[in-house]
Amino acid sequence: MFNVNQIFAAPLAGITDKPFRRIVRMFSPNTPMYTEMISCHSLVGAHKNCLRNFDRYDDEGNIGTQIFGANAQLMADAARILQDAGATWIDINMGCPVPKVATRSGAGANLMRDHKLAEKIMRAVVRAVQIPVSIKTRLGWDDANRDWADLIRIAADCGVRFAALHGRTRAQLYTGVSDLPRLVNSPIPIIGNGDIKTSADVRRVADLGYSGAMIGRAMLGRPWIFGVLNGICGVPENVGVVVLRHLQYMVEYYGEKNTVPMFRKHAAWYSAGMPNSAEFRIRVNGITDAGELVDEICKFWGCEVKV
Numbered sequence: 349m350f351n352v353n354q355i356f357a358a359p360l361a362g363i364t365d366k367p368f369r370r371i372v373r374m375f376s377p378n379t380p381m382y383t384e385m386i387s388c389h390s391l392v393g394a395h396k397n398c399l400r401n402f403d404r405y406d407d408e409g410n411i412g413t414q415i416f417g418a419n420a421q422l423m424a425d426a427a428r429i430l431q432d433a434g435a436t437w438i439d440i441n442m443g444c445p446v447p448k449v450a451t452r453s454g455a456g457a458n459l460m461r462d463h464k465l466a467e468k469i470m471r472a473v474v475r476a477v478q479i480p481v482s483i484k485t486r487l488g489w490d491d492a493n494r495d496w497a498d499l500i501r502i503a504a505d506c507g508v509r510f511a512a513l514h515g516r517t518r519a520q521l522y523t524g525v526s527d528l529p530r531l532v533n534s535p536i537p538i539i540g541n542g543d544i545k546t547s548a549d550v551r552r553v554a555d556l557g558y559s560g561a562m563i564g565r566a567m568l569g570r571p572w573i574f575g576v577l578n579g580i581c582g583v584p585e586n587v588g589v590v591v592l593r594h595l596q597y598m599v600e601y602y603g604e605k606n607t608v609p610m611f612r613k614h615a616a617w618y619s620a621g622m623p624n625s626a627e628f629r630i631r632v633n634g635i636t637d638a639g640e641l642v643d644e645i646c647k648f649w650g651c652e653v654k655v
């Protein structure tokens with residue numbers, strides 16, 4: 349089976365920020381993690397929100413910084429900025445299906461149907477940095493174009509070190525089930541991604557010939573999943589303490605006012621499936637004060653510790 353370095357946490361926009369990564373690393377410090385995707389335009393233009401996206405704790409381990417864009421020169425410049433900022437590796441987004449990224453700006457998943465542009469970007473980025481470059485992609489644009497293997501071959505030729513493959517097409521978005529193909533003689537290591545939740549799922553990915561597994565949505569409300577899969581820890585006895593810690597890191601980073609609305613989704617994920625979670629969510633959604641949120645969390649999980 350895979351070791352700690354082979355079970356990746358997926359990039360999730362709006363989620364894998366600095367505080368979230370710290371919570372994951374509390375349970376599994378060496379898990380390879382990605383930033384949220386960062387626009388090369390905003391990065392090179394030094395937009396304030398964007399600088400935040402690659403911010404990291406000094407003691408943060410393995411961190412891949414993911415960039416998206418359709419301009420090779422800007423992508424190369426962005427990669428250099430991230431290298432200087434301490435990225436462990438640079439990842440190029442070649443799978444994001446949202447219209448703003450894929451159709452309107454020609455980036456993300458669009459690169460799966462424009463291999464010439466994808467190649468130009470990969471060559472420019474690989475040339476620009478000394479650290480490894482990876483790509484994250486899907487099976488193809490749609491069912492008629494499942495040409496992921498061609499893109500991987502081009503990536504290997506450009507000097508890309510490894511790829512993550514999500515077992516859906518762009519047309520599928522997040523519907524249906526992820527269907528990872530069996531790998532035979534891949535020119536670079538490929539990390540399998542899509543619907544992986546359990547150690548049995550991880551084993552299945554290993555059996556299909558992948559060099560690692562990448563977990564996305566299954567870490568929502570369960571940041572300990574990597575610790576559990578790696579045999580480092582179990583599910584924490586008092587989840588409320590983890591929730592409070594996560595809240596505390598977010599308050600320290602974003603400030604109270606910004607954190608309270610941002611934390612609602614995390615509170616919902618942490619409480620999902622628990623008795624009275626629907627009522628808890630409704631109460632949390634009405635809260636605008638961080639102190640009240642702490643009280644609500646303490647009440648729900650029955651924990652004593654306060655932030």
Ligand SMILES: Cc1cc2nc3c(=O)[nH]c(=O)nc-3n(C[C@H](O)[C@H](O)[C@H](O)COP(=O)(O)O)c2cc1C
Pocket residue numbers: 358359360361362384385414441442443444484514541542543544562563564565566
């Ligand atoms: C809310 C959300 C945000 C995402 N953000 C990104 C992103 O910034 N970059 C990226 O390459 N993929 C992104 N993805 C795709 C995931 O990384 C992953 O490929 C996908 O969710 C399938 O894996 P899973 O079934 O384990 O979640 C996002 C997915 C979701 C649901």
